[in-house]
Amino acid sequence: xxxxxxxxSYKGGTGKTLISTNLAVTLAKHGKKVCLMDLDFRAPxxxxxxxxxxxxxxxxxxxxxxxxxxxxxxxxxxxxxxQGGFFVGLANPSVExxxxxxSKDRKWEMRALGRLLSLRNSLLNGKNxxxxxxxxxxxxxxxxxxxxxxxxxxxxxxxxxxxxVEGTRRMLRxxxxxxxxxxxxxxxxxxxxxxxxxxxxxxQALVKETYEVPLLGVIPCFCDIxxxxxxxxxxxxKPQHPFTRILEDMAxxxxxx
Amino acid sequence: MVSERxxxxxxxxxxxxxxxxxxxxxxxxxxxxxxxxxxxxxxxxTITPEAPLDVMTLLSMPDHLRKTAMTICRLGRATADEVAQxxxxxxxxxxxxxxxxxxxxxxxxxxxxxxxxxxxNKEGQG
Numbered sequence: 567x568x569x570x571x572x573x574x575s576y577k578g579g580t581g582k583t584l585i586s587t588n589l590a591v592t593l594a595k596h597g598k599k600v601c602l603m604d605l606d607f608r609a610p611x612x613x614x615x616x617x618x619x620x621x622x623x624x625x626x627x628x629x630x631x632x633x634x635x636x637x638x639x640x641x642x643x644x645x646x647x648x649q650g651g652f653f654v655g656l657a658n659p660s661v662e663x664x665x666x667x668x669s670k671d672r673k674w675e676m677r678a679l680g681r682l683l684s685l686r687n688s689l690l691n692g693k694n695x696x697x698x699x700x701x702x703x704x705x706x707x708x709x710x711x712x713x714x715x716x717x718x719x720x721x722x723x724x725x726x727x728x729x730x731v732e733g734t735r736r737m738l739r740x741x742x743x744x745x746x747x748x749x750x751x752x753x754x755x756x757x758x759x760x761x762x763x764x765x766x767x768x769x770q771a772l773v774k775e776t777y778e779v780p781l782l783g784v785i786p787c788f789c790d791i792x793x794x795x796x797x798x799x800x801x802x803x804k805p806q807h808p809f810t811r812i813l814e815d816m817a818x819x820x821x822x823x
Numbered sequence: 824m825v826s827e828r829x830x831x832x833x834x835x836x837x838x839x840x841x842x843x844x845x846x847x848x849x850x851x852x853x854x855x856x857x858x859x860x861x862x863x864x865x866x867x868x869t870i871t872p873e874a875p876l877d878v879m880t881l882l883s884m885p886d887h888l889r890k891t892a893m894t895i896c897r898l899g900r901a902t903a904d905e906v907a908q909x910x911x912x913x914x915x916x917x918x919x920x921x922x923x924x925x926x927x928x929x930x931x932x933x934x935x936x937x938x939x940x941x942x943x944n945k946e947g948q949g
């Protein structure tokens with residue numbers, strides 16, 4: 567049976583989209599059937615990142631009950647991995663759609679949760695997907711909490727920035743604990759020297775002490791990533807890069823969880 | 824061939840099961856009466872809760888009820904037995920919590936023969 571993995575964070579700009587996209591592609595390259603979904607309805611980014619122009623149905627439509635899930639799946643297997651399978655579901659980036667999604671009432675959110683939960687049946691059981699990866703909005707808002715509740719595993723991306731650490735800690739305690747979610751931390755934008763082997767144990771201890779959840783991986787600050795300007799899928803274009811190896815390590819760990 | 828002893832043995836078993844079933848139903852009725860009393864109501868009319876069973880409602884619930892409510896969210900529609908299998912708590916405990924959620928208006932209950940199914944009340948006001 568497949569898994570639903572949500573990638574979340576307290577603050578914006580911590581690398582959720584970078585991690586979720588590259589993780590999804592890595593898993594697909596490992597032969598898994600993967601679906602990556604953009605649940606960041608306030609600031610959609612996957613359609614730009616993946617350079618997809620023609621979209622008939624969006625995830626917004628699925629959550630609105632306008633269409634079934636198979637209508638929104640876009641097959642990118644040709645581009646990424648033919649042996650596994652790589653599909654995406656996109657959030658509508660138009661201002662009108664963003665406005666519409668931010669004005670939903672609680673009853674709608676309850677139904678949206680139901681539709682996210684039913685993906686387990688329709689995609690994992692029905693279409694044999696191994697992974698559904700949710701890229702979410704930062705912080706505590708409906709769409710992200712719905713995603714967290716629906717997921718089997720939540721990966722929380724965080725930096726060593728003080729306000730991020732404090733907020734993440736509070737969020738794990740006051741939100742994640744209540745839903746009893748299996749959670750792993752990814753430390754992103756760590757100074758390169760700290761991320762090396764000697765500093766690694768220290769970071770591990772720090773994460774354990776601060777967040778009381780396991781550390782899935784450490785990603786150092788790579789100028790190459792900034793230089794790429796979010797125009798490429800790093801693990802796909804740069805198979806030899808250390809970042810790619812870190813992501814492969816994470817994908818392996820997730821597979822064993 | 825069924826031996827005479829087996830036939831004789833089966834009858835008391837059936838009777839015991841019938842009694843157990845009746846007791847469970849009675850227990851359930853008592854639970855609902857107690858819950859109604861607690862909420863100062865007299866009948867199990869369809870009430871509309873202040874908010875629907877969304878994630879914010881789940882967050883504000885006491886831990887023991889949240890676990891049950893989340894299991895119903897995941898399963899969609901389930902019996903107390905099925906919920907108990909997921910939460911690893913006793914069936915009677917889950918039955919009590921489920922009925923509590925029905926009285927609060929978050930869940931609906933439907934009887935099909937011997938089984939009672941619980942599901943989310945999607946008509947709740949938002």
